[in-house]
Amino acid sequence: MDDNVLSWFGQASVVVSVLAVCWTMIWQNLQHIHLQQFFARNFNRRARRLAAVVDPYLSVTFEEYEGGRIKSSEAFDEVKSYLTTATGTRGVRHLRAECGGSSRRDAAADKDKLVLSMAKGEEVADVFEGATVWWSAAAVAPRQDAVPWSRAARAERRFFRLDFHEKDRDLVLGEYLTHVRRKGREVMAKNRQRRLYTNISREGFDDGFYRDVWTHVPFDHPKTFDKLAMDPAKKKDIIADLDMFRNGKEYHERVGKPWKRGYLLHGPPGTGKSTMVAAMANYLKYDVYDFELTSVKTNTELRKLLIETKSKSIMVFEDIDCSLDVTSKRKTAKEEEEEEADKEKDDDPLRPDKKAGTKRSSVTLSGLLNFIDGLWSACGEERLIVFTTNHVGKLDPALIRTGRMDKKIEMSYCDFESFKFLARMHLSDGVVEAHRDKCDRVRALLEEVNMAPVDVGEHLTPKCPDEFEDPGPCLDRLVAALEKAKEEATRPGPQVDQQQQGIVVEDDKE
Numbered sequence: 152m153d154d155n156v157l158s159w160f161g162q163a164s165v166v167v168s169v170l171a172v173c174w175t176m177i178w179q180n181l182q183h184i185h186l187q188q189f190f191a192r193n194f195n196r197r198a199r200r201l202a203a204v205v206d207p208y209l210s211v212t213f214e215e216y217e218g219g220r221i222k223s224s225e226a227f228d229e230v231k232s233y234l235t236t237a238t239g240t241r242g243v244r245h246l247r248a249e250c251g252g253s254s255r256r257d258a259a260a261d262k263d264k265l266v267l268s269m270a271k272g273e274e275v276a277d278v279f280e281g282a283t284v285w286w287s288a289a290a291v292a293p294r295q296d297a298v299p300w301s302r303a304a305r306a307e308r309r310f311f312r313l314d315f316h317e318k319d320r321d322l323v324l325g326e327y328l329t330h331v332r333r334k335g336r337e338v339m340a341k342n343r344q345r346r347l348y349t350n351i352s353r354e355g356f357d358d359g360f361y362r363d364v365w366t367h368v369p370f371d372h373p374k375t376f377d378k379l380a381m382d383p384a385k386k387k388d389i390i391a392d393l394d395m396f397r398n399g400k401e402y403h404e405r406v407g408k409p410w411k412r413g414y415l416l417h418g419p420p421g422t423g424k425s426t427m428v429a430a431m432a433n434y435l436k437y438d439v440y441d442f443e444l445t446s447v448k449t450n451t452e453l454r455k456l457l458i459e460t461k462s463k464s465i466m467v468f469e470d471i472d473c474s475l476d477v478t479s480k481r482k483t484a485k486e487e488e489e490e491e492a493d494k495e496k497d498d499d500p501l502r503p504d505k506k507a508g509t510k511r512s513s514v515t516l517s518g519l520l521n522f523i524d525g526l527w528s529a530c531g532e533e534r535l536i537v538f539t540t541n542h543v544g545k546l547d548p549a550l551i552r553t554g555r556m557d558k559k560i561e562m563s564y565c566d567f568e569s570f571k572f573l574a575r576m577h578l579s580d581g582v583v584e585a586h587r588d589k590c591d592r593v594r595a596l597l598e599e600v601n602m603a604p605v606d607v608g609e610h611l612t613p614k615c616p617d618e619f620e621d622p623g624p625c626l627d628r629l630v631a632a633l634e635k636a637k638e639e640a641t642r643p644g645p646q647v648d649q650q651q652q653g654i655v656v657e658d659d660k661e
């Protein structure tokens with residue numbers, strides 16, 4: 152009996168083994184005629200059908216970051232803005248409030264306006280052409296095992312989720328989402344608060360892929376072109392150039408050029424370079440990204456900052472000659488690679504020799520050149536890059552060649568036309584005519600000595616309420632200051648730089 156059972160088991164195991172081998176061979180051959188996929192597909196379809204019966208709802212998520220957290224998602228921002236509309240927040244019990252129009256020049260009603268959106272964990276229903284959809288705001292908590300110095304891993308991942316019935320699939324994924332994005336963009340334009348961004352330095356704990364590579368305040372600079380003293384023809388020329396740029400989408404597409412333009416503003420201190428940037432931003436209604444290069448440690452970090460800038464913006468590099476070595480002989484690619492690797496090591500917070508508080512800008516000239524017109528410079532559109540400097544002669548020619556800096560504007564000392572403009576702005580419209588003698592004296596002195604508009608403006612500023620009524624003392628102060636400057640300039644010793652009067656605009660047309 153025992154022997155029989157054993158032999159039966161033996162035979163059965165042989166049969167099973169043979170069957171297994173046969174099945175493997177047949178299965179492998181079936182792959183060639185795609186039957187395996189056919190079975191798999193059929194099975195999946197059945198599983199999906201079963202799931203659809205149990206749960207007929209589909210969902211779409213809109214994550215805050217795309218491209219491996221490199222770039223914030225436009226779709227996320229559009230959905231967020233869409234959900235701030237009355238439809239988007241109806242029935243929501245917990246709302247988030249942010250300031251709307253905050254400009255000093257906004258009407259009082261706009262100034263008090265709050266933009267309301269739903270808080271995390273809330274859900275809201277929306278109806279579109281008879282279909283009901285549900286939006287919810289959620290966030291995934293940071294990983295518990297996240298390395299302490301990795302901000303990306305430590306930051307929560309926010310997203311919006313859209314749920315809808317399968318029968319509305321085409322309507323929702325087609326028309327509804329297009330409607331949401333379009334409406335969201337409209338709301339963004341309406342609530343748009345212009346911003347001044349800065350890249351603050353985070354010593355140690357920063358891997359750069361954090362959502363806050365830029366921090367910002369509302370951009371509320373009061374300077375406009377009609378408050379900027381300069382040759383009217385030159386001003387008109389700059390404004391026309393900005394208009395051409397703003398309306399140049401089609402042109403840039405046609406010639407296959409990234410939609411950006413470089414401006415170099417150079418001239419002595421106090422001649423209005425930074426003021427010009429503010430006037431440009433106000434004219435174009437763009438945001439301003441103020442690049443503090445001394446806080447940027449590597450070329451890679453500079454690229455991350457570039458990626459995180461938005462369209463319709465001005466990227467400013469103030470005093471570029473002071474921020475990094477733009478005059479040195481360029482290094483070989485290998486030298487730069489080694490230097491970059493060294494800096495990456497320097498940034499490691501766990502490095503024992505890392506000294507807190509040591510600060511250095513290690514962006515190289517080639518890093519900056521790549522920033523301006525390398526491959527990455529084409530991500531994003533409608534952006535101006537502005538460099539300002541007091542010493543244009545110190546800059547490497549490659550940095551300011553046409554294509555990188557398309558328009559070069561020299562800001563110079565005050566001439567008589569600029570003086571008249573400043574006098575009318577600071578004092579009154581008829582001041583030049585009412586004080587002809589004093590103004591003639593100013594004219595003669597301005598032909599002999601250099602004075603920056605900032606100083607002329609300071610002397611002309613009334614120092615007490617009476618001086619608004621009688622601007623004579625302001626003009627006297629200016630005459631006295633100019634005479635003193637003339638005396639100092641004629642005294643034996645180092646010669647004062649006699650720069651060309653007025654504001655000179657050189658234009659490198661493409």
Ligand SMILES: Nc1ncnc2c1ncn2[C@@H]1O[C@H](COP(=O)(O)OP(=O)(O)OP(=O)(O)O)[C@@H](O)[C@H]1O
Pocket residue numbers: 378379380381418419420421422423424425426427540541562604605606608
């Ligand atoms: N051309 C100008 N028209 C009107 N105001 C001017 C002009 N130039 C300078 N100012 C005034 O002088 C002040 C300083 O100007 P601004 O900061 O623009 O000079 P800058 O050229 O950027 O100087 P720096 O080279 O030191 O950075 C500002 O408050 C501005 O209002």
Ligand SMILES: [Mg+2]
Pocket residue numbers: 424425426469539
């Ligand atoms: Mg300046």
